[in-house]
Amino acid sequence: EIVLTQSPATLSLSPGERATLSCRASQSVSSSLAWYQQKPGQAPRLLIYDASNRATGIPARFSGSGSGTDFTLTISSLDPEDFTVYYCQQRSNWPLTFGGGTKVEIK
Amino acid sequence: QVQIQQWGARLLKPSETLSLTCAVYGGSFNGYYWSWIRQPPGKGLEWIGEINHTGSINYNPSLKSRVTISEDTSKNQFSLKLSSMTAADTAVYYCARRPRNSYFVYWDQGTLVTVSS
Numbered sequence: 001e002i003v004l005t006q007s008p009a010t011l012s013l014s015p016g017e018r019a020t021l022s023c024r025a026s027q028s029v030s031s032s033l034a035w036y037q038q039k040p041g042q043a044p045r046l047l048i049y050d051a052s053n054r055a056t057g058i059p060a061r062f063s064g065s066g067s068g069t070d071f072t073l074t075i076s077s078l079d080p081e082d083f084t085v086y087y088c089q090q091r092s093n094w095p096l097t098f099g100g101g102t103k104v105e106i107k
Numbered sequence: 108q109v110q111i112q113q114w115g116a117r118l119l120k121p122s123e124t125l126s127l128t129c130a131v132y133g134g135s136f137n138g139y140y141w142s143w144i145r146q147p148p149g150k151g152l153e154w155i156g157e158i159n160h161t162g163s164i165n166y167n168p169s170l171k172s173r174v175t176i177s178e179d180t181s182k183n184q185f186s187l188k189l190s191s192m193t194a195a196d197t198a199v200y201y202c203a204r205r206p207r208n209s210y211f212v213y214w215d216q217g218t219l220v221t222v223s224s
Contacts, residue, residue, distance in 0.1 A: 001168070043216065044214065055212070095156075096142075099151070101151050
């Protein structure tokens with residue numbers, strides 16, 4: 001099983017600041033990694049697929065980078081609606097796995 | 108527009124079997140993987156397993172001994188059974204769709220399943 005480790009667990013920032021979230025895989029997943037945003041009481045929403053491609057309708061302030069074992073989700077300027085939880089997920093190998101999540105909170 | 112609707116028992120006693128079904132509306136059942144994913148209250152996401160329209164199934168090894176996923180393609184439905192439920196299985200259970208070699212775009216609203224004596 002590929003373990004995805006997200007860091008930090010919590011990120012305290014102010015609106016307008018830049019957020020950098022990390023996801024590290026226990027073995028290479030090539031570019032087969034996605035990022036999701038989950039708001040309270042809602043299902044996750046796909047933000048980024050295949051490491052660096054924005055999903056349909058996702059604002060340009062969200063970007064992804066990385067390959068192999070190290071990946072980054074960047075939110076260039078935090079909007080108030082961006083303060084929530086983010087998960088990475090790999091599809092390189094079964095079982096599909098998710099990271100433990102990063103909570104972006106208002107400082 | 109694809110919609111996925113889920114139903115099933117939401118309150119179970121320890122040792123009982125969870126049974127959930129999802130129905131797909133407004134889109135093709137064929138050509139996709141249909142997954143079950145769960146999330147304990149306040150915790151992260153755990154993939155349970157998935158099935159595609161040909162009946163090919165993959166399970167999470169951590170749950171494989173207790174899980175059965177099946178489908179009824181004539182009704183565009185897929186189902187989850189999880190046996191020997193314990194309090195540790197209390198979670199929001201989601202069903203979701205992903206294309207082959209892709210990710211989860213369509214999810215249902217999720218169902219909170221509680222295991223309590």
